[in-house]
Amino acid sequence: MNRRPAILVVDDEPRSVEVIARVLDEEFDVFTALNADEARRILENEWIQVIFCDQRMPHTSGVALLTEVRERWPDILRIIVTGYTEPQDMIGAINEAGIYQFIPKPWHPDQLLLAARNAAHLFQLQRDHERLNLEMKLTAVTAEARLGAQQARVKQNFHFDTLIRAPGSALSAVCLRAAQVATFDVPVLVHGETGTGKELLARAIHYSSLRSDRPFFAVNCGAIPDELLESELFGHKKGSFTGAHVTRIGLLDQADGGTIFLDEIGDVSPAFQVKLLRFLQEGEIRPVGSNESKRVNVRVLAATHRDLYGEVGRGRFREDLYYRLCAMVLTLPALRERRPDIPVLAQSILDALSAHHGKRVKGFTEEALACMQAYDWPGNVRELQNEITRMLVLAERDTLSADLLSPHVVRAAAAETRAVETRASEAGASQAISLPDGGPLKERVERMEATILTETLVRCRWNKSRAAEELGLSRVGLRAKLDRYGISRGGAFSKSH
Structure with a gap:
């Protein structure tokens, strides 16, 4: 329940105080005082909004008391009730005590009530104005702090250290x-x-x-x-x-x-x-x-x-x-010129996509990363991001494996594997068959067969049973072909790209 506005009536004549209090009592909480000392005690203990004060009182005048009130309680609206309305006295009272209004004697009850209402309303407007000013200042400070924090976050997000790369x-x-x-x-x-x-x-x-x-x-x-x-x-x-x-x-x-x-x-x-x-x-x-x-x-x-x-x-x-x-x-x-960056870059992209789509995935298998490093990525980071998005959507486990990669990425890894094995064979470091680009049909077919075998094994994550089933071979038949071409998991992915 809202408390009614509080008014203090100060007059040395008890009858006058009683009549004024009776007029105001229907709409306000009225406090009365017969002298300045009583008025001070009430002002120190109550939240007074308007004060009505008689001008002629023993020991002190109304203007003198209200001048003191102005210094100690400046928000209170001060009203003089007097039978003396000389212009010079009114000007002096306004200057000294900051009088809000003069009410001449004899006053009418409606006049007294209207003055009290207006003064209480003005007091509330002043309080609202102060509150709004304070809120605006606090809002400005908060907005400035938020802006500063936002600028700091932006600077942190767009710094050279945030350009993801591996050491070296x-x-x-x-x-x-x-x-x-x-x-x-x-x-x-x-x-x-x-x-x-x-x-x-x-x-x-x-x-x-x-x-x-x-x-x-x-x-x-x-x-x-x-x-x-x-x-x-x-x-x-x-x-x-x-x-x-x-x-x-x-x-x-x-x-x-x-x-x-x-x-x-x-x-x-x-x-x-x-x-x-x-x-x-x-x-x-x-x-x-x-x-x-x-x-x-x-x-x-x-x-x-x-x-x-x-x-x-x-x-x-x-x-x-x-x-x-x-x-x-x-x-x-280009991304193909910074292949060592691909694992750390891919993991960063995956973490961001995983958080954005709400699908928890830990990372990539070694085979998947090896395939990704073997591919040239003509679309650079944008293409890499699209590929990882596709893998994330299709993933059914918490690790992205090579079988989720697009076929052209896997084919690039298989081709790179064959090239590595060819170079190793020429150096005498491997038993793999070295097949020239030209040559008899039989050699070309064998080279194509070796590439298909490698690609299928990569896609099946080197699960030979799955690869043999996909190729329509027995496990023994697949093993024979792998031995014939010198294809092994270690040989295919031992090179650091």
Whole structure:
């Protein structure tokens, strides 16, 4: 139950106090005092919101008492009840005691009640205002703290150490060079095949730079037509072209003070190269349909899978733009050039996918990892992620085995096994048959048979009974063929790829 507003009535005449209290008692909790000392004791022990005080009292005046109340309890609304309303007295009382209202004698009950209601309502408004101000300050502090924590998490998630690799990886040298250039406010061109992680490297450069607390935007230039790309980067005015129903702020404007990553920069047209060059030279942007330019401070990181220098020589890319983009060139190695990274990278991808899909899987078998390391992964990390996703969906055990791999991945492992055994045979280190690419039909058939045997064994996780059943052979017949071609589990997977 909500407590009614509390009012203190101070007057040296008991009859006057009694009458005022009777008027206010229906809507308020009324406390009374016949002198200043009683009033102070009540104020010290009760939560008073409004005080009615007579001006003429022995030993002290109403203004003097309310001046003291203003200093000690400034939130209380102070009302003077008096028969003396000289203008000069009223001005002095307002200045000294901060009087909310004067009520002249003789007063009407309705006038007294209305003054009490208004004063109590104003007191509550003041309290609500203070509470809202405090909540807004706390909210701002909390939001700022959350933003700081979020920025810290982002920086942690996009650091060079988060680019997953094994010790001694070819990627480590690239990350070291990128870390050196990150703190220098210069443009960087990242070169690498599709799916090698060019955007991840660009984000790591940004969040390791002095601009890390400012925005980072990524744009795939090869996936957007020139007209839309210009609007995306530079913005446009309302009505500047068909479909421009609202004014749009370009990403270069939004990234002011931060970094923009232009992916597949080698795919932009010669016409757009001119517009981009103008921005890089002048540091200004002009939205489509606008006559005004705006200066922005943006660091540009670009990436391409093309030989951009070769494109310059062939006249497909502007030379002046090329040198504006590549104060430093970083080349990301393809996944086939960093095969030792595949096990640790695959496990990291599997852990993330397992958590995302809610399917608990521990890891990979040795055969599966060996097959994955033998494959060239032309799609690089993206293709690896898709393959692991497929394996996770099909898995019925808590470990992903080689029989879950796509056939072309297994075939690559079988072909690599045959190549290893051939080289070992030529060196006298193995009894496996060395079959040339050409030669009589019989030799070619034998080579194909050996490849099929190896592929089937890999897919069956070297379970010879299952492999023999799949191939329509007896276990004895399968063993004879394995001995004939020198195929063994150790021989197939003993090499570290």
